[in-house]
Amino acid sequence: MxxxxxxxxxxxxxxxxxxxxxxxxxxxxxxxxxxxxxxxxxxxxxxxxxxHPTTMDLLEQLALTxxxxxxEHTAVRTLDSVIHGVRITAVDFGALQGGHGRLRFxxxxxxxxxxxxxxxxxxxxxxxxxxxxxxxxxxxxxxxxxxxxxxxxxxxxxxxxxxxxxxxxxxxxxxxxxxxxxxxxxxxxGVPIDVLWFRLDRPPVDPPPTIAYLSTDGVVITVPRSGYYQVALLIEKGSWDQFRARGLAAFRNTIAQIVPFLVEPLAGLQGWDELQLLSVQxxxxxxxxxxxxxxxxxxxxxxxxxxxxxxxxxxxxxxxxxxxxxxxxxxxxxxxxxxxxxxxxxxxxxxxxxxxxxxxxxxxxxPGDGGHLPNPAILSRAAPLVARLTRPLLGRLVGRGFRPETIAAHILDPTWDNPRTSCT
Structure with missing residues (x-):
């Protein structure tokens, strides 16, 4: 060697x-x-x-909680979306078993x-x-x-x-x-979208924590962070050059139409180098x-x-x-x-x-095609019932996923002698 x-x-x-x-x-x-x-x-x-809560469970097993x-980090118990101006709380992690019923960022x-x-x-x-x-x-x-x-x-x-x-x-x-x-x-x-990520200061008055805003103008993700938002605009795959060609002012206007309370923070977005393109696959x-x-x-x-x-x-x-x-x-x-x-x-x-x-x-x-979105009047009437039905299911799906794992005893204590593993 x-x-x-x-x-x-x-x-x-x-x-x-x-x-x-x-x-x-x-x-x-x-x-x-x-x-x-x-x-x-x-x-x-x-x-x-x-x-996710499952990751927190693992950190607890490792005595790293x-x-x-x-x-420093932020945490939310629920995930809200605003669709056509109607707020829906579709995900609630509070019902998950264990002590980590929060999504952390x-x-x-x-x-x-x-x-x-x-x-x-x-x-x-x-x-x-x-x-x-x-x-x-x-x-x-x-x-x-x-x-x-x-x-x-x-x-x-x-x-x-x-x-x-x-x-x-x-x-x-x-x-x-x-x-x-x-x-x-x-x-x-094939995935029909790409994502533009960027950072914006929080406005003087924050709305309730909201993960997504959907309208006929597009879809914006707002991840609450300490002192700022991590923001994403979903765009049609391959359309990044078209956005750049229309100019930064038009881009800021697109975001403001979808999420009006971001108008003031958007003024701080000064160059394309502040955005990062994620090609979704x-x-x-x-x-x-x-x-x-x-x-x-x-x-x-x-x-x-x-x-x-x-x-x-x-x-x-x-x-x-x-x-x-x-x-x-x-x-x-x-x-x-x-x-x-x-x-x-x-x-x-x-x-x-x-x-x-x-x-x-x-x-x-x-994005920008409202054909995928429910009619606002129907949505406002149906949203409370739909949310009550989806909260526990989506909380489990997002918070734990399919087949969450547990660290085996022989990993946590190598002297542990049982030959069986503990994948659950």
Whole structure:
């Protein structure tokens, strides 16, 4: 092994929610794990910032709730939408079992730093920042590690490094380098929308917390944050250049027509560089694994922004992976059958949630076309009854999703001796 080669039990590409959670859990179980993150820090805005009740349940299992609560964030019990001027409270998390009946909004970098600091306490955990994976290493029909480039090197192109591992995990997001290198087949679903994200100051008088405003002029998402709104305008896929051509004043006017109380904050939006375009996609791998290789999170299944569920499903993947693989990894008996078990467990809830998201995306798929929206008079009469019926169902669907995971006892306490796992 050369000086640029390293050896670990598990090599995880991507220091996002899935990668860091998996690294933390495996390290707690006594598995040697190395996480590679291509950036020098986690300070990237407009990433998934939604923390669902199931994620809070997991943080509680890890004794990280107090540390989480000490970080500035916002929380809502209900999700309101205003449709044609009619307010509907369609989602209520208060009825969920457990003590975390709130949806929380926190910059993702704060959550990642929390997980990183917890993982750093484990002697078998290594995090390599400024290290971008470039490909897979294969021997005898099996993935045995990755090649990577470290920006910490002295050469202009960075130092090349090879990391060999019993298991290589792609957790490097929807633009996954390792997913592409694996050659695994991706099934893609057409999504009719893109999203423009930007930040606005809060107005002098806030309305009740409202997640979405829908009208014949379009759809605007308003995520309440400490001192500001994280705002999104849904646009037809591929129409970004048309918006730019009409000018920033026309863009501000579009937002103001949909959400009139944002008129004053919109004056602070001064340039197109303050907006970020998210190209919405829904896809999933048909097969998530190869001998020695596994994809999880967005690398296995890109989710749309609907319900902000992507981060939660990525973390659930990580928990299921640690629960099912920690023992065979620690005992040196990992087989392809173990990897197949991950897909058998996580594929069905992913497929179901993506099906729900596709329905939602079709409903809001043509912003500015009021044909998808109910008549205001009918809506105002029907809304109270519909909301009462949907609150518990949508609270469960959004807050917990399909098949939420629980961290197994042998992860929380590696000396625990029962051979059965605790995926629930």
């Amino acid at each position: 050369s000086a640029s080669d390293r050896r670990t039990s598990v090599c995880i590409a991507g220091g996002g929610p899935a990668g860091l959670m998996l690294g933390l859990l495996l390290a707690r179980a006594g598995v040697a794990v190395t996480v590679l993150e291509k950036h020098s820090d986690f300070l990237r805005d407009f990433r998934g910032d939604t923390i 107090e540390a989480f609560e000490a970080i 926190m910059p993702q970098w704060d959550l990642l730093n929390l997980l990183k600091d917890a993982a750093a306490q484990e002697p078998s955990f290594t995090l390599m920042m400024n290290t971008a994976v470039t490909g897979l290493v294969r021997e005898g029909g099996r993935v045995v590690g990755v090649t990577a480039r470290s920006a910490n090197g002295t050469s202009g192109d960075g130092d090349q490094v090879t990391i060999r591992a019993d298991l290589t995990v792609a957790a490097d997001g929807r633009a996954s380098v390792l997913r592409e290198a694996s050659g695994l087949e991706v099934k893609r679903y 829904i896809d999933r791998l048909q097969k998530w694994y190869l001998p020695g290789f596994l994809a999880i999170g967005d690398a296995a299944h890109a989710m749309s922004p609907a319900f902000g569920i992507g981060i939660n499903y990525a973390i659930q993947d990580a928990v299921a992976t640690a629960n099912l693989l920690a023992r065979p990894l620690r005992d040196g008996v990992l087989t392809e059958n173990h990897l197949a078990a991950i897909q058998r467990r996580r594929y069905p809830p992913t497929r179901r949630m993506q099906a729900v998201q596709r329905v939602v995306n079709r409903f809001v798929g043509r």
